Amino acid sequence: MSGPDPSAAPSIAAPSTADSATVDPERLARATLSLVAEPGDARILGLTRRLGAQEFLDLLVHHPDLRPELGAAAGRLAQVEPLPVLEAARRRGIRFVIPGDAEWPTRLDDLADTGVLQDRGEVPVGLWVRGPLRLDRLAEAVAIVGSRSATTYGEHVAAGIAADLARAGRPVVSGGAFGIDHAAHRGALSADGPTLAVLACGVDRAYPAAHRAMLEHLAEHHALVSEAPPGASPFRIRFLARNRVIAALTGGTVVVEAALRSGALNTANWAERLHRPVMGTPGALTSAASQGVHQLIRRGAATLVTGGDDVLELVSEAGHHVVAEPRAPLDARDGLSVRARQVLDALPVAAPAPVESVARVAGLAPEEVATLLDGLAGVDLAERTPAGWRLRPSALG
Amino acid sequence: MSGPDPSAAPSIAAPSTADSATVDPERLARATLSLVAEPGDARILGLTRRLGAQEFLDLLVHHPDLRPELGAAAGRLAQVEPLPVLEAARRRGIRFVIPGDAEWPTRLDDLADTGVLQDRGEVPVGLWVRGPLRLDRLAEAVAIVGSRSATTYGEHVAAGIAADLARAGRPVVSGGAFGIDHAAHRGALSADGPTLAVLACGVDRAYPAAHRAMLEHLAEHHALVSEAPPGASPFRIRFLARNRVIAALTGGTVVVEAALRSGALNTANWAERLHRPVMGTPGALTSAASQGVHQLIRRGAATLVTGGDDVLELVSEAGHHVVAEPRAPLDARDGLSVRARQVLDALPVAAPAPVESVARVAGLAPEEVATLLDGLAGVDLAERTPAGWRLRPSALG
Numbered sequence: 054m055s056g057p058d059p060s061a062a063p064s065i066a067a068p069s070t071a072d073s074a075t076v077d078p079e080r081l082a083r084a085t086l087s088l089v090a091e092p093g094d095a096r097i098l099g100l101t102r103r104l105g106a107q108e109f110l111d112l113l114v115h116h117p118d119l120r121p122e123l124g125a126a127a128g129r130l131a132q133v134e135p136l137p138v139l140e141a142a143r144r145r146g147i148r149f150v151i152p153g154d155a156e157w158p159t160r161l162d163d164l165a166d167t168g169v170l171q172d173r174g175e176v177p178v179g180l181w182v183r184g185p186l187r188l189d190r191l192a193e194a195v196a197i198v199g200s201r202s203a204t205t206y207g208e209h210v211a212a213g214i215a216a217d218l219a220r221a222g223r224p225v226v227s228g229g230a231f232g233i234d235h236a237a238h239r240g241a242l243s244a245d246g247p248t249l250a251v252l253a254c255g256v257d258r259a260y261p262a263a264h265r266a267m268l269e270h271l272a273e274h275h276a277l278v279s280e281a282p283p284g285a286s287p288f289r290i291r292f293l294a295r296n297r298v299i300a301a302l303t304g305g306t307v308v309v310e311a312a313l314r315s316g317a318l319n320t321a322n323w324a325e326r327l328h329r330p331v332m333g334t335p336g337a338l339t340s341a342a343s344q345g346v347h348q349l350i351r352r353g354a355a356t357l358v359t360g361g362d363d364v365l366e367l368v369s370e371a372g373h374h375v376v377a378e379p380r381a382p383l384d385a386r387d388g389l390s391v392r393a394r395q396v397l398d399a400l401p402v403a404a405p406a407p408v409e410s411v412a413r414v415a416g417l418a419p420e421e422v423a424t425l426l427d428g429l430a431g432v433d434l435a436e437r438t439p440a441g442w443r444l445r446p447s448a449l450g
Numbered sequence: 451m452s453g454p455d456p457s458a459a460p461s462i463a464a465p466s467t468a469d470s471a472t473v474d475p476e477r478l479a480r481a482t483l484s485l486v487a488e489p490g491d492a493r494i495l496g497l498t499r500r501l502g503a504q505e506f507l508d509l510l511v512h513h514p515d516l517r518p519e520l521g522a523a524a525g526r527l528a529q530v531e532p533l534p535v536l537e538a539a540r541r542r543g544i545r546f547v548i549p550g551d552a553e554w555p556t557r558l559d560d561l562a563d564t565g566v567l568q569d570r571g572e573v574p575v576g577l578w579v580r581g582p583l584r585l586d587r588l589a590e591a592v593a594i595v596g597s598r599s600a601t602t603y604g605e606h607v608a609a610g611i612a613a614d615l616a617r618a619g620r621p622v623v624s625g626g627a628f629g630i631d632h633a634a635h636r637g638a639l640s641a642d643g644p645t646l647a648v649l650a651c652g653v654d655r656a657y658p659a660a661h662r663a664m665l666e667h668l669a670e671h672h673a674l675v676s677e678a679p680p681g682a683s684p685f686r687i688r689f690l691a692r693n694r695v696i697a698a699l700t701g702g703t704v705v706v707e708a709a710l711r712s713g714a715l716n717t718a719n720w721a722e723r724l725h726r727p728v729m730g731t732p733g734a735l736t737s738a739a740s741q742g743v744h745q746l747i748r749r750g751a752a753t754l755v756t757g758g759d760d761v762l763e764l765v766s767e768a769g770h771h772v773v774a775e776p777r778a779p780l781d782a783r784d785g786l787s788v789r790a791r792q793v794l795d796a797l798p799v800a801a802p803a804p805v806e807s808v809a810r811v812a813g814l815a816p817e818e819v820a821t822l823l824d825g826l827a828g829v830d831l832a833e834r835t836p837a838g839w840r841l842r843p844s845a846l847g
Contacts, residue, residue, distance in 0.1 A: 122813070209736070210735055254800075286801060287798065288795070288796055288799065289796070334735060335734075335744060336732065336734055336735075337732075337733055337734055338731060338733075338756050338757065339603065347732060350747065351753065351755070351756065351760065357748045358748070359741075359745075398569075398690070399687055400686060401683040402683075402685065403659075413522065414488060414685055414687065416519070444686060
């Protein structure tokens, strides 16, 4: 098709209506691009970043045939009305945050020139945000993602980690789906922590519908975020675009249950590509819901974490939140002297032995061993029988 | 005390009885040391290795006071009768395998100068073996160890890996305990594979007594091995010494369930120190029986394995037994053309959309999209409704 008459093209980059006086041209240009381009369209987003939004939009308006792959977006320009969309959004408490805004989460800029995964990539032209949580407060945020069809175990683990993060003052970021996403928000809320859902549809929509109440709660007290404009439907491709936003917004991604084809693995791949810590929680080998996570850990793409403490250590600066190696609870053995422990180790575990043979194995004098055995019996580690001494079964370790 | 008259010391290193003619002096010297020294006594074993068994024994006989820490072993020399022990062992089908024998598993020599763990270390003076399986046939052996108080899940995993190894022609090595040890032998036997138990007591003893039938079966068809001589009781310290033999005999150690204080972690530490692959199977975070394994994986000391194939890859030479990354089963999506997949990704997951909007999101012509949608409906990936098209829920992925 031939290019339309430039004069006939809607004057989007510099609208002349009265309303536009309150909207700066950069925001208006980016809102326009958000309306005509699919989230994560790496060609359009990359050109926007390199040329500047207004210049690229100008190019699209006046040279719609410059590149065939831009034709669809150019063709939509005439159909969109960015100013009314921005105004309607504002009335519904939805703001459009763009690069350069104080609220812009600069971590997203790491998506520049990072390539594509599943045909999605690059820095969004902006994010539509609904809720009081500011995006520039996400410096310490951690993503918790996983299977929609999670097990009760997985939901328990996700909620526990989210609560630990919340107690440590870390915002939680996830999607809005059933399963792990829901459990992560629930866990953060249970500990009164901030939690944010990044959606594949517009932030004014409730998908899945069953999560309407939770999503409304997040919109009122925390935030819903989307790269897609208000009203946008949840297309599959938008989930793929959305996953990179979750990974890029946060300092690390925890995968709790993901089957082999789970979208959560796409988020993990983005976190890995962005050099952010990828973490995974193990589960039973018999659980298909953990297979994808085990694969990540096995190939070294994710670090095994056992709870919030492990996560905090990995997403914190070196030296902060160092996790003490888990230890078995202290028992009587820990309080023993070196020589008492020598005697303990020299005790038979089955048939009892006389003091002399215990002394021989321990390499100590029988008199000393006899005294130490009395002490060990006193703390229930050794047992005296008619045939001699032996280890108490409970002390076998 | 002053040194005894050398002429009064028992002439162990070169016995003059008629029976000794059939036993070479090196074997006799090592049998003597096996009778007077505790398994894994690093001082005695290290001196034996550096001086030679006969020379060290001669030193012990003639200079019992040379080092105080050797006094106990020297003092026992007069009480042991190595020749009758060897002869009684032979009659019971027990052989004493020493360095230099064709059957000696040279992997054990890696224990030389590798330090001590829990006060045990060094190359054994010899191994007492009962059963037809030759120790020089263990080049491909893999250790499977774990908790005595294993869960049903852990036993299932251990038996499964052992069976996989057995089917691949790999001998299994474990202890003789309840739980994982028992499951490992059971799994190997179920696949008609060789399996070997390294015991903390003499190979003529059944500990635990409940495993008598299994141990007798191993002795008849495979092998029981111990560093401790026949008749020796299972002292705790002998388990610690035994663990290093399991790690050193095998090309890698798999830990299936180990609580934080489990002896299996001691075996894993030995395998790590010997630069043999250490592998661990994950379990639920809620299971105390998996805590020790998760700790190993988390600190990078063990690689997560999900089954026998993973183990085979890690213990095999590079390029052998490469495991195909597990994939979700092929589904209809995998057979799609690039353009059909574009359409699939452009389908809404909730409210249906008309062909035109699907075409717009996909960036394709509506006519082509209409045709592709019919095809996608035919393979149950897309769904036509009165209001338009959407993804079949089962295709959400």
